[in-house]
Amino acid sequence: MDILVNFWEDFFQKEQQEENWWTRKKVLCQRRNVSIVRIQGEGHLYQELRYGNTKQIDYVLHLKILMKQADNFYFEEQSIPYQFQLENDTISNHKELSIVSEQATSPVKSEMLERNVDESRFGYDRLAAVKYANHWWNSYNPAYRKFDVDCTNYVSQCLHAGGAPMTGGQDRSKGWWYNSASWSFSWAVAHSLRWYLSGSTSGLKGKEMEAATDLIPGDVICYDFQGNGRFDHNTIVVAKDGNGEPFVNAHTSNSRNRYWSYEDSTAYTPNIAYKFFRIGE
Template sequence: MEKLKRLWLDFFQSERTADWWGRKKDMCKKRDTEIVRIQGDGHIFSKIRYDNEWVYHYLLHVSFFMKQGDHFHLEEQVIPYQFRLKNGEVVNHKEIEPILQQESAPSILPDDTRNDLEERFSYDRQAAVQYAERWWNSYNPDYRKFDVDCTNYISQCLRAGGAPMHGAPDRSRGWWYSGDNWSFSWAVAHSLRWYLSGSTKGLQGKEVQSAEELIPGDVICYDFQGDGRWDHNTIVVAKDAYGMPLVNAHTDNSRNRYWSYEDSTAWTSDIQYKFFRIGE
């Protein structure tokens, strides 16, 4: 296993990964950021044999030591790959692109019209960020793990920060999780984006115009194709040396990742973002 891991890490660092590496370097150049050092580790989570070759699925955990002026920070990303091994040599590899939509759901979720909810709630940003850091690369057993887990993870972070749940058991109302059931807005990226835009009770988000206005505990929503279907959510956990958000996320698990996601295989030039200040 160690020999195979070394073989794959050597391959990952070779020129054959130029496309992925090129995206990363271009983004760092625009940020005036230097990658000082890279460390890689990971594990194989499945393998299938076909005649004289093996197909492996591998989770590569990469740590980037980043420098911006006199400031340093650590960025981490877990990247799923598939590669073929034939006669002891890696002959093909590709990054496994994330599934962006888990299920269809309403675009706009109406507010719960009951009067027993505070119009404002006290949001503990530190608690939300602490939760995001604790579970960025693992899964809280108190909640279900989804194949597309990004919004479920963000909802857990918001809940840890004190966001009140309401609307159960109607999946198309409110924002809530209860045992084996949950609202669309809890687990589906598209629905959470629209819920944050429209909610006036319980969990609320105030849209701002730029990423720079966000602070730790806030949320960014992503429409990678620019087609009106929102695909992904992240939570801001820190700011870089230039005041721009660094985010945590699930599905392709990431920590302190630069908010724009230009290094993602899902990124396109048509990408759209929504920036939400939570609890204000």
């Protein structure tokens, strides 16, 4: 659709008059001494509705951005759902599709379960967790349910692929577990996993670190976008840049090699708060 291609070319090339995710991304890159070398994009239309002479079109934009930091090049990728209206070859009401919060019916914290001694420790295979994260960053393992808000389900799958043992299996407010019929809140809800990681004393557990630079691939970052104490999002660290800052993968707005701070997210607010967890210690 040429009109959509023209829309995005204009968006990326013109000087923005108001703050948005792209202006914040450019400021972030300047601060990190990162150059944006090339931007590639593909749109995949998946729904079209007609209202008289107006079309409402939903699509996913896959962005692939080539970045350069010092002598190192890398790709950052995102798949972002959008919607717009089209009438008389004119685009209007173009917006990123928001996802209903996962938190509405979930408990504030997930309780821990006492486990046997042989489950108290596990060997965390960080390479396997990162390999899984990179394989499934923009697709969905059919062995698991796909959630509308899928970030924590995806991170849990990565942790399990790295050897983290499930605990529990009946009470959804206890343990960390998944089966085809049900799952714990800590498996699929961002706020619950944040509290599980900080409170678990056996099996899957997280050691809170002071800064993002303390993390290594396979670790987890939790995000409270509003800064109100309820965590909305989780990512898994997959690499680090030349300054020792993490790159992360995520689902919901599917992302690969994204800079950890999420300052370029439409969900970002100046009140954002983070929790940094070392896994397996």
